[in-house]
Amino acid sequence: MKKVVISVLGYDRPGIVAAVSRILFEHQCNIEDVSQTILQTEFAGVFIAAMPDQNREEDLLASLQSELRELGLSVHLKPVTPPGEWTAPVSEPFVITTIGPDRLGLVAGMTEVMYRFGINIANLKALFRGGPNPLDNVMIYEVDVPVATDQAAFRAALAERARELGLDVSVQHRDIFEAIHRV
Amino acid sequence: MLSDREVLSTLAMLKNEHLDVRTVTLGISLFDCASHDLQVFQQNVRDKIMRLAGELVEVCNEVGDRYGIPVVNKRIAVSPIAVAACSFSAEQMVAIAKTLDATARAIQIDFIGGFSALVEKGFTRGDHALIEAIPAALADTERVCASVNVASTRAGINMDAVYLMGKTIKRAAELSATADGIACAKLCVFANIPQDIPFMAGAYLGVGEPDAVINVGVSGPGVVKKAIDRARAKDPRLDLGRLSEIIKRTAFKVTRVGELIGRQVAQKLGVPFGVVDLSLAPTPNVGDSVGEIFQSLGLSSIGAPGSTALLALLNDAVKKGGSFASSYVGGLSGAFIPVSEDLNIAAAVSRGELSLEKLEAMTSVCSVGLDMIALPGDTTAETIAAIIADEMAIGVINKKTTAARLIPVPGKKAGERAYFGGLLGEAGIMKVAQNGVQSDFISLGGRIPAPVQSLIN
Numbered sequence: 001m002k003k004v005v006i007s008v009l010g011y012d013r014p015g016i017v018a019a020v021s022r023i024l025f026e027h028q029c030n031i032e033d034v035s036q037t038i039l040q041t042e043f044a045g046v047f048i049a050a051m052p053d054q055n056r057e058e059d060l061l062a063s064l065q066s067e068l069r070e071l072g073l074s075v076h077l078k079p080v081t082p083p084g085e086w087t088a089p090v091s092e093p094f095v096i097t098t099i100g101p102d103r104l105g106l107v108a109g110m111t112e113v114m115y116r117f118g119i120n121i122a123n124l125k126a127l128f129r130g131g132p133n134p135l136d137n138v139m140i141y142e143v144d145v146p147v148a149t150d151q152a153a154f155r156a157a158l159a160e161r162a163r164e165l166g167l168d169v170s171v172q173h174r175d176i177f178e179a180i181h182r183v
Numbered sequence: 184m185l186s187d188r189e190v191l192s193t194l195a196m197l198k199n200e201h202l203d204v205r206t207v208t209l210g211i212s213l214f215d216c217a218s219h220d221l222q223v224f225q226q227n228v229r230d231k232i233m234r235l236a237g238e239l240v241e242v243c244n245e246v247g248d249r250y251g252i253p254v255v256n257k258r259i260a261v262s263p264i265a266v267a268a269c270s271f272s273a274e275q276m277v278a279i280a281k282t283l284d285a286t287a288r289a290i291q292i293d294f295i296g297g298f299s300a301l302v303e304k305g306f307t308r309g310d311h312a313l314i315e316a317i318p319a320a321l322a323d324t325e326r327v328c329a330s331v332n333v334a335s336t337r338a339g340i341n342m343d344a345v346y347l348m349g350k351t352i353k354r355a356a357e358l359s360a361t362a363d364g365i366a367c368a369k370l371c372v373f374a375n376i377p378q379d380i381p382f383m384a385g386a387y388l389g390v391g392e393p394d395a396v397i398n399v400g401v402s403g404p405g406v407v408k409k410a411i412d413r414a415r416a417k418d419p420r421l422d423l424g425r426l427s428e429i430i431k432r433t434a435f436k437v438t439r440v441g442e443l444i445g446r447q448v449a450q451k452l453g454v455p456f457g458v459v460d461l462s463l464a465p466t467p468n469v470g471d472s473v474g475e476i477f478q479s480l481g482l483s484s485i486g487a488p489g490s491t492a493l494l495a496l497l498n499d500a501v502k503k504g505g506s507f508a509s510s511y512v513g514g515l516s517g518a519f520i521p522v523s524e525d526l527n528i529a530a531a532v533s534r535g536e537l538s539l540e541k542l543e544a545m546t547s548v549c550s551v552g553l554d555m556i557a558l559p560g561d562t563t564a565e566t567i568a569a570i571i572a573d574e575m576a577i578g579v580i581n582k583k584t585t586a587a588r589l590i591p592v593p594g595k596k597a598g599e600r601a602y603f604g605g606l607l608g609e610a611g612i613m614k615v616a617q618n619g620v621q622s623d624f625i626s627l628g629g630r631i632p633a634p635v636q637s638l639i640n
Contacts (some may be wrong), residue, residue: 092629095190142185172251174185175443
């Protein structure tokens with residue numbers, strides 16, 4: 001068996017996951033992981049599936065493209081990269097939250113600092129709705145901070161960048177959210 | 184993956200609702216510091232506190248930063264000095280208080296508690312010396328806190344100690360007359376004092392406690408108030424049962440924060456974690472008030488009829504939520520109603536809507552007692568003792584902790600204001616009914632016997 005990753009993108013409506021999974025089933029592909037989200041009007045889904053060695057990836061992609069085109073969806077397929085190309089250092093989970101009005105370059109500005117400190121983003125949710133409620137303009141980054149990171153320097157750099165961008169930033173270990181909200 | 188709601192509601196609690204850890208208190212036993220030589224004892228005390236607590240402030244700040252939760256106060260509670268320094272005179276006890284004060288200053292903590300005695304059944308030589316030393320010790324130091332336990336459900340009420348504390352409070356006020364009797368703000372008289380209180384002025388490290396231990400005092404009146412306000416705005420028909428559920432859930436969250444921070448600090452300092460004290464502790468800041476919760480629950484003001492019932496609901500809901508959140512709950516655990524430390528309660532007193540008598544009634548269902556109450560300067564020692572005796576009786580009969588922290592403000596009358604500053608706040612001076620007519624009763628002395636434990640009506 002070999003593994004492929006398929007991404008599907010397009011206007012959200014009922015039946016997208018049903019169509020993708022039916023085609024995978026018809027090609028004898030076993031779905032191992034799926035994640036989907038809806039941003040405003042757009043559906044985005046990523047599927048990792050194991051397919052028999054004798055099947056051709058080109059055939060699967062051709063089926064997906066021809067059948068999903070009528071739903072207005074675009075499809076991308078590639079083989080899954082085996083582990084080892086980049087190994088994550090020993091890290092701790094933190095949550096970086098920013099609150100502040102929308103403007104160009106917020107995500108780019110904040111993530112540049114994270115990249116500089118070797119911090120990997122595990123999950124990102126950014127929400128810019130405008131208006132007076134500060135909680136309508138937020139970015140929530142779940143990140144893995146390598147234990148070797150100079151925390152004070154990282155926090156200072158992040159705070160400085162947030163100040164330049166007019167954002168209020170907080171950096172908190174993920175455990176605090178688990179402790180407060182989960183039994 | 185965390186939900187937006189989990190992240191954003193936590194941030195809202197931190198930024199708008201004063202969620203914090205009110206105190207991380209390191210308990211330190213001083214029993215192994217004992218010596219017949221005062222200087223040796225002082226040196227031992229200094230060395231032990233410096234060794235165990237030298238990094239307390241730094242570690243608390245580091246852990247607070249890591250979780251984004253400020254640890255507002257870092258404090259030390261030591262073994263009762265009346266026991267640890269039993270052989271010393273009153274004068275020497277004052278010197279010991281100064282050593283504690285200087286050590287607290289050196290490690291940059293704001294209060295050190297444990298200048299304490301437990302005399303519910305009688306006095307030792309050390310107890311007498313310590314109580315005699317209290318006025319000077321508190322007037323001559325800045326950070327030392329004292330407590331004296333004069334009653335318990337199993338021993339009854341030591342009325343000789345109650346009278347002595349009335350006189351001690353008067354003397355402490357006189358010695359700090361230029362600062363509105365502030366020495367009395369650092370002195371609590373207790374019934375059924377717990378051994379593991381992290382909050383001042385009652386914190387000390389009990390005899391059954393480990394050599395060193397971290398106890399945490401959470402906070403959160405602002406968080407509770409906002410949760411109630413939000414729920415009532417969303418559904419105005421919520422009844423008190425549903426509102427109690429909301430308080431429970433909020434207390435759960437606040438307690439979990441305290442336990443997480445406390446355990447991390449304990450681990451970094453290499454000492455065991457003790458308890459979370461679930462108290463709702465106000466500060467004299469807008470939005471950090473227990474009194475405001477009464478208004479959120481529909482009363483015009485704390486002190487109005489209905490206040491005792493609401494306080495009972497609040498106290499019980501906090502305990503239920505907190506005890507589900509942590510298996511190690513202790514200290515006082517309930518709602519505090521300290522007059523000068525809570526803007527809303529202080530304002531109710533100034534408007535004449537909250538009397539001393541109503542406060543006393545409310546203490547039968549809250550976690551502590553008559554707390555931070557400014558009294559007229561001419562209140563007699565006997566009347567103060569009688570107020571204390573009443574408060575102790577409530578604790579002894581109801582098998583709960585009660586305490587009195589009373590400040591007879593020298594030279595001031597009822598209706599004037601007393602200013603203590605900082606966390607201790609300011610308050611209007613309360614009227615005392617029938618001042619000076621308790622001499623006959625109080626001078627009877629002796630011990631009110633321990634109450635029967637059955638026939639509970």
